[in-house]
Amino acid sequence: MSTIRRQSIISSFVIYIGFAVGLVNTYFFTKEGLFTEAEYGLIGIFIAISALMLAFAQMAMPSYIYKFYPYYKDNLPASKNDMLTWALVTGCIGFLLVAIAGWCFKDIVIRKFGQNSPQLVQYYYWIFPMGFGLTMYTILESYAVNLGKPVLTQFLREVKWRLLTTLLIALFSFHLIGDFSLFIKLYSLAYPVLAIFLLVYLLYTGDIHFTFKPSKVSRRLFRKILTFCLFLYSGTLIFNIAQVFDSLVIASVLEGGEAKVGVFTLAQLMAGVIQAPQRAIIASAIPHISRAWKEKNLPLLQKIYQRSSLNQLIFALGFFVLIALNYREAVTTFQLKEVYLSGFNAFLLLGLMRVVDMGTGVNTQIIGTSNYWRFDLISGIILLAIMLPLSYVLAKRYDITGPAIANLISVGVYNLVRIIFLWKKYKLFPFTAQTVYTLLLAGVVYSACYFTFQSMHGIGGLVLRSIAFVAIYGGAVIYFRISPDITPVLLSLGKRLRIIKKK
Numbered sequence: 001m002s003t004i005r006r007q008s009i010i011s012s013f014v015i016y017i018g019f020a021v022g023l024v025n026t027y028f029f030t031k032e033g034l035f036t037e038a039e040y041g042l043i044g045i046f047i048a049i050s051a052l053m054l055a056f057a058q059m060a061m062p063s064y065i066y067k068f069y070p071y072y073k074d075n076l077p078a079s080k081n082d083m084l085t086w087a088l089v090t091g092c093i094g095f096l097l098v099a100i101a102g103w104c105f106k107d108i109v110i111r112k113f114g115q116n117s118p119q120l121v122q123y124y125y126w127i128f129p130m131g132f133g134l135t136m137y138t139i140l141e142s143y144a145v146n147l148g149k150p151v152l153t154q155f156l157r158e159v160k161w162r163l164l165t166t167l168l169i170a171l172f173s174f175h176l177i178g179d180f181s182l183f184i185k186l187y188s189l190a191y192p193v194l195a196i197f198l199l200v201y202l203l204y205t206g207d208i209h210f211t212f213k214p215s216k217v218s219r220r221l222f223r224k225i226l227t228f229c230l231f232l233y234s235g236t237l238i239f240n241i242a243q244v245f246d247s248l249v250i251a252s253v254l255e256g257g258e259a260k261v262g263v264f265t266l267a268q269l270m271a272g273v274i275q276a277p278q279r280a281i282i283a284s285a286i287p288h289i290s291r292a293w294k295e296k297n298l299p300l301l302q303k304i305y306q307r308s309s310l311n312q313l314i315f316a317l318g319f320f321v322l323i324a325l326n327y328r329e330a331v332t333t334f335q336l337k338e339v340y341l342s343g344f345n346a347f348l349l350l351g352l353m354r355v356v357d358m359g360t361g362v363n364t365q366i367i368g369t370s371n372y373w374r375f376d377l378i379s380g381i382i383l384l385a386i387m388l389p390l391s392y393v394l395a396k397r398y399d400i401t402g403p404a405i406a407n408l409i410s411v412g413v414y415n416l417v418r419i420i421f422l423w424k425k426y427k428l429f430p431f432t433a434q435t436v437y438t439l440l441l442a443g444v445v446y447s448a449c450y451f452t453f454q455s456m457h458g459i460g461g462l463v464l465r466s467i468a469f470v471a472i473y474g475g476a477v478i479y480f481r482i483s484p485d486i487t488p489v490l491l492s493l494g495k496r497l498r499i500i501k502k503k
Contacts, residue, residue, distance in 0.1 A: 014158060017159050018154075018158025019276055021159060021163055025165050026269055027334060029169075030262075030266060032337060034173060036259070037260075037263065037339060038256075041259055041262030041264075042184065042258055042261075044247055044264070045117065045120055045247060045258065045261055048244035050130040051244050052241065052248075053098050053127070053135065054138055054240065055239075056097075056237060057097070058091055058094060058139060059090045059229065060228075061139050063232040063373075064083075064225060064229050065087055065142040065143050065146060066145075066146065066290055066365075066369060067290060068217075068225060069146040070290055071294075075216070078206075078209055079211070080209075080213075080215050081209065082212070082213065084140075084143050084208050085210045085212060087139050088140075092136075095131065095132050098131065099132075109121065109124060117252070117257040118258075119258060120251065123185070129188050129191075130187075132191075133190070133191030133193070133194065133195045134191045134195075137156075140199055140202065141153040143208065144202060144207075145286065147202075147207050149207075152201075156194050156197065156198055160194060161194055164193065165190065168183055168190075231374045232377075236376070238384045239383060242380075242384050245387060246391055246403030246404070246406070249392055250400055253396060254400070263339055264346055264400045264404075266343050267344075267346040267347040270347050273323065274355065275316075275357075276315075276319075278312055278358045281311065281362065282362060282365055285308060285365065286365050289366055289369050290369045293369050293370055298426060298427075298428070301426070302429075305428050305429070308362045309435070310432065313438050314438055314482065316354060316359060318474070320351045321446045322469055325449055325450060326466060328341060328344055329461060330462060333457070343400065345404070346401050346404040349407065352408055356408070356411060356412050357415060363415065363418040363422055363430065364418070366422060367379075379418055379421070382417055383411070383413075383414040386414075387406050387410035434482050438482055441476055448472070449465055449468050452468070453468065
């Protein structure tokens with residue numbers, strides 16, 4: 001657990017640096033006079049569709065790497081490890097099929113999005129390099145995580161990508177990029193740049209080798225790998241469609257779709273801040289979960305499951321309440337366009353969805369690396385069956401709040417089904433008494449800070465409200481030792497800062 005804890009903390013720190021950069025970018029995207037709501041919305045649509053392309057093109061290769069990496073590592077020398085070679089080749093073939101389908105079905109895209117999102121049609125083909133770069137990067141990232149480099153991959157995905165965006169915004173604001181047309185084209189090349197950088201780095205350090213000769217592991221496990229990938233591909237595909245369907249529904253069925261996606265994108269971004277520790281914990285925990293299954297170490301899996309649930313819930317509730325307390329005030333204080341206030345209700349629902357997803361721990365990773373990985377497909381079908389029709393119907397009725405409601409309901413059911421499954425099959429359960437204490441603590445501190453500071457506005461109100469919440473909530477978590485991981489972290493930090501003397 002100490003390795004997971006250390007890597008999670010460092011990765012979380014890196015991710016929050018990335019979110020800080022992202023918030024700066026968001027300020028310039030949403031302030032008066034630089035980008036329109038439709039242009040910001042188009043950026044959100046680019047991200048959603050490139051993620052959808054990834055879902056189709058990756059062919060379950062990241063899941064294959066996470067599941068079978070220990071077998072390759074334990075039975076092959078590095079020079080004969082063909083895992084990454086076949087993963088990248090498969091990803092390239094998958095994206096080629098996506099590109100062909102995208103070209104063939106362009107007319108359908110024009111019919112569905114042309115009226116409410118005309119810029120998407122105009123820049124349609126520029127989504128493809130972004131999707132290809134994201135696909136290649138995601139496959140390389142999964143391999144690098146198993147090499148013990150989660151911090152590097154988190155830095156590239158969360159920080160460097162956003163810094164590239166910051167650079168483009170700066171060039172655009174100083175008119176060195178002449179118009180938005182050139183901006184969006186350069187923006188689409190950011191992920192290919194990251195993929196090339198990670199590939200060159202891994203080659204330079206000698207961490208990867210390419211060989212097209214099938215290894216003994218690939219030959220021996222071929223049928224198992226093929227079956228695994230076919231089922232996991234379906235499950236992953238379904239889950240990823242569910243992740244981006246809300247933005248696509250808004251862009252296609254609501255009048256002024258691109259502008260409304262812009263408002264929804266801000267709500268999504270703020271909800272995404274809540275999710276940051278989840279990404280760090282998952283990246284650090286997956287290799288240990290995979291090896292625990294290989295060694296049939298159920299006590300370790302239970303420990304990881306409960307600790308991940310509790311730690312993620314503490315962070316998720318903390319950031320959710322902090323942002324909820326300040327969302328409206330921040331839009332007004334920083335003079336963002338008034339239209340972005342309309343995304344507050346969507347943020348509340350999306351934020352609660354993130355809290356639910358994080359508070360249920362790493363159930364996806366535990367199931368995906370177990371012998372019952374086929375259940376990923378079943379639970380994914382349940383998720384999609386609820387989310388797709390619900391998003392469409394509620395969007396028409398409740399505007400951008402509708403898809404957020406659909407997200408909360410479907411993800412809640414999705415995680416409940418997975419919790420029940422893991423309990424029935426393995427007696428693994430994520431919750432403890434500390435889960436209840438954390439929920440009560442967050443509610444009490446939110447109420448205290450809301451009513452105490454509701455009449456304070458501007459920078460002063462934002463700062464005092466935030467300091468009070470962090471001090472009371474964080475102090476209570478530490479004082480009552482709600483998480484067993486808090487004290488070791490504080491001791492380690494104190495020693496590094498020389499606040500506590502080393503023994």
